[in-house]
Amino acid sequence: MPVRTVLSIVTDSLKYLVDLPISAFEQLSETFIGYETLKVENDELRQKQLINKTQLLKFDALEKENIRLRALLENSFKLGEQVLIAELLSINLAPYEHIMVVNKGTRFGVHQQQPVLDENGVVGQVFRALPFTSEIMLITDPNHAIPVQVNRNGLLTIAVGSGTANQLNLPYLPNNADIQAGDLLITSGLGGTFPAGYPVAIVDDFPQTSNKSITHITATPKAHLDRNRELLIVWTNNTPIPLTTPTIKTPVPHE
C-alpha cells in the first residue's frame, strides 16, 4: 500500500490537472454572477435556513426524548456524526464501474469504508483513500451492497447496486414481504459501515403478482448521484456513550 501512496502523489496531481479547467470555469462563472441572482439565491437560502432551523428545534426535543426513553430502557445512545465536505473531481476512471474521485484524502483523515452522503441521502462509501484524493464507490456500483430498512414497518433487507445509473436492486426479499411502491428505504445501521437512519432510496413501481421473489423489485436512490459536486464524508462515533441512568441501588438486606 505505501507504494501506491507514493505513486499516487504523481497521479493525483494529474487528476487535479484534468479537473482544473472545469473547476476554473465554474469558479469564473460564479465570479461573474449577477447581483440580482445572488440576491434571489441568498433570500431563498435564508428561507430554507429558517425552515431547517425550526425543524431542528423539534428534532432537538425529539432527540432528548429519545435519550430519556432509552435511558428508561437502560440502553446506550449513539452520539452524532462529524462531517467533512469534499468536492468531486471531474474525471472518469472506468465506465463500467461507479467510482468517483473527491479532493479530500488521508491528509484530512479520510479512511477506507467511511460513509459518504449528500443533502438528500446516502451516496456510497470511501473505497480507497490516497493522500490527496479518495475514491468513492457509489451505492449503484454492482459490487456494492447496503443494509437497509423499510421506514414504514422496519423490514430489513439489503439493497444491491445494479450497475445502471440511479437504480438499486432488492433481491433478498421473501415472498410475503410487506413492501410497496413508494416506500422509503433507510440505512439500518447493521454491518457497522453506515450509521442508522439515513435515507437511501425509494422503492419503484413493480407489477403486483402473488410471488414477489420472482418480481424484480428495484429502488431509486434519494441522493443525486449524477448531479452533485459536493459530498459529505462522515465520521461516526462508534463508541456508545453509556447513559447515567438513575438506577436506584436498593441495598439487599442481609439477615
Place this chain on the structure above:
Amino acid sequence: MNNEHHCVRIFITLIFAMCLRILPLPNTLALFNPDWVLLVLIYWSLAMPERIGIGYAWFFGILTDVLMGRLFGQYALSYSIIIYMVLIWHRQLRQFPLGQQSLFILGCLLFSHTLLFWFENLKNPAQLDGTFWLPVLSGTTSWFIVYHIMRFVRRY
C-alpha cells in the same frame, strides 16, 4: 543534448496520454475512450527501441494502475509483455504500412484487454458486458491519428 530532448518529449506525451485516459467525457464517449498510454508507449518503442524498454513500460503501467485505481501490477504486466513483443518485432513492424500496423495494434489491445478482463473477472465475476471491448476498436482506429501526431511531435 538530443537525447535529453527526446526524453522530455517521451515523458510529456506519456503524461498527456494519462490525462486523456481520465478525461471526463459524456457517457457514450467514455465507453470508447481507448488506452492512450499503451498506444503512445507502442509508438515510442517502435520509433526508438534503443531508448524505450520494458522498464519504461513497467513503470508507466504501475502509474496507470494507481491512476485508474486498479489491482496493483495489472497494467504493468500487460504493458511489459506488449512492449516486449513490439521490441522483438520492431524491424518488421516499421516496414509495414499503417493499415497492417493497426492490425498488430488490434492484437496488442485485444491482448491487454483480455488480461484486464481476466483480472476484473477474478475480482468480481460476470459483471462486464460487451461495451467493455469497445476501446479495442476505437484504439485500433485511433492508431492512425496517434501515429501522425506522435511523428509530428518526434520530428518537430
